Amino acid sequence: MNQTGHELVNDSTVDDGAETLRQAIQQLLQQSMPPSFGDRFNQEKAEAHALSVEILPRDNTKKRSLRCVGWRATTDCSPSGPRDPSHDKSCMEAVPAAESGYCEVQDRQSGELFRVMRRHCNSIKNGGLFRCSDAEDFANFPLLALEAVEKTRVSGFALPNVGRSVGRDGIVMVVYPKLLASAYASIRTLREVLSCHLPIEIWFRQKEMNRVPGSLKTLQHLADSDAFGGISLQELQDPLAIGFNAKIHAIYNSFFDRVLFLDADNVPVRNPGFLFESPEFGETGAVFWPDFWHPTRTIFNIQPKSLLWELLDLPFVDMFEQESGQLLIDRRRHASALELTAFYAFHRPSHLNRE
Numbered sequence: 212m213n214q215t216g217h218e219l220v221n222d223s224t225v226d227d228g229a230e231t232l233r234q235a236i237q238q239l240l241q242q243s244m245p246p247s248f249g250d251r252f253n254q255e256k257a258e259a260h261a262l263s264v265e266i267l268p269r270d271n272t273k274k275r276s277l278r279c280v281g282w283r284a285t286t287d288c289s290p291s292g293p294r295d296p297s298h299d300k301s302c303m304e305a306v307p308a309a310e311s312g313y314c315e316v317q318d319r320q321s322g323e324l325f326r327v328m329r330r331h332c333n334s335i336k337n338g339g340l341f342r343c344s345d346a347e348d349f350a351n352f353p354l355l356a357l358e359a360v361e362k363t364r365v366s367g368f369a370l371p372n373v374g375r376s377v378g379r380d381g382i383v384m385v386v387y388p389k390l391l392a393s394a395y396a397s398i399r400t401l402r403e404v405l406s407c408h409l410p411i412e413i414w415f416r417q418k419e420m421n422r423v424p425g426s427l428k429t430l431q432h433l434a435d436s437d438a439f440g441g442i443s444l445q446e447l448q449d450p451l452a453i454g455f456n457a458k459i460h461a462i463y464n465s466f467f468d469r470v471l472f473l474d475a476d477n478v479p480v481r482n483p484g485f486l487f488e489s490p491e492f493g494e495t496g497a498v499f500w501p502d503f504w505h506p507t508r509t510i511f512n513i514q515p516k517s518l519l520w521e522l523l524d525l526p527f528v529d530m531f532e533q534e535s536g537q538l539l540i541d542r543r544r545h546a547s548a549l550e551l552t553a554f555y556a557f558h559r560p561s562h563l564n565r566e
Contacts, residue, residue, distance in 0.1 A: 267350055498538070
């Protein structure tokens with residue numbers, strides 16, 4: 212400190228500032244300098260090659276055998292922008308979220324070159340892991356999804372545990388240590404305040420609960436003392452059933468035929484049993500609610516330039532996202548939709564986690 216009480220700037224701070232200034236000046240000089248002959252040659256060569264690389268046509272009748280060639284970077288934040296070969300990458304290199312371009316692949320049978328996983332600068336969310344080594348699976352994803360649906364149309368197909376009871380309705384929740392208090396409050400409210408007698412499944416991951424010894428004792432006591440004997444604890448066994456996927460696993464494997472899923476911190480203000488008898492549910496077999504987020508303020512990067520639409524082979528859907536904290540579904544009537552949802556959630560490599 213000097214005599215006035217102000218902290219003096221140390222030498223390391225000055226050095227850091229000087230280095231930052233030097234890098235900024237160097238970047239400006241590089242931007243202002245005309246490209247070298249070598250740079251121009253590489254650019255022209257890349258542009259000429261790009262003309263021979265078409266967008267992969269969709270064919271939902273057979274899987275394509277594709278060999279990854281590499282990441283082809285572009286400018287103007289568009290996959291169809293001018294080529295930028297200086298930022299090309301190998302198939303195994305991670306591509307930062309803010310870069311535009313496409314993965315170049317070659318059909319092993321025909322030798323043709325194609326563009327897949329075409330990205331704008333905002334096509335994937337920040338932190339999304341992206342490598343062109345996933346391009347073959349990405350290109351075949353719509354066909355794989357169709358195969359998942361087709362198997363539900365085979366005679367005798369049923370989701371796990373369907374038909375073990377006759378038209379049984381119930382509530383499904385997923386809990387982890389931080390939500391135990393909320394789940395307890397919600398269940399007590401359902402039983403004691405709203406007089407809801409619907410059976411309840413509480414799904415949990417034992418590994419998570421082990422971090423807080425004895426954490427399930429309160430809910431187990433609640434289940435044991437339930438006057439209606441309809442509260443059960445179910446363990447999540449699938450190692451991939453984590454995060455949002457735990458909800459999908461619980462609904463897919465529930466012992467109820469008709470499920471009202473509620474987040475553990477979702478506290479109803481009315482006995483929700485009436486929903487099972489509502490005309491909307493009777494007609495469609497499913498009831499969903501819109502999410503809080505406006506489409507222009509999405510936190511899941513669901514927007515026109517998202518890579519999601521190429522993955523699903525769908526046009527952009529301009530509407531509110533669906534709330535996952537509460538939904539009502541008849542598992543018998545919508546086995547195909549739930550099988551498809553499970554495929555999306557648990558297929559590996561996971562393409563949806565990067566979108």
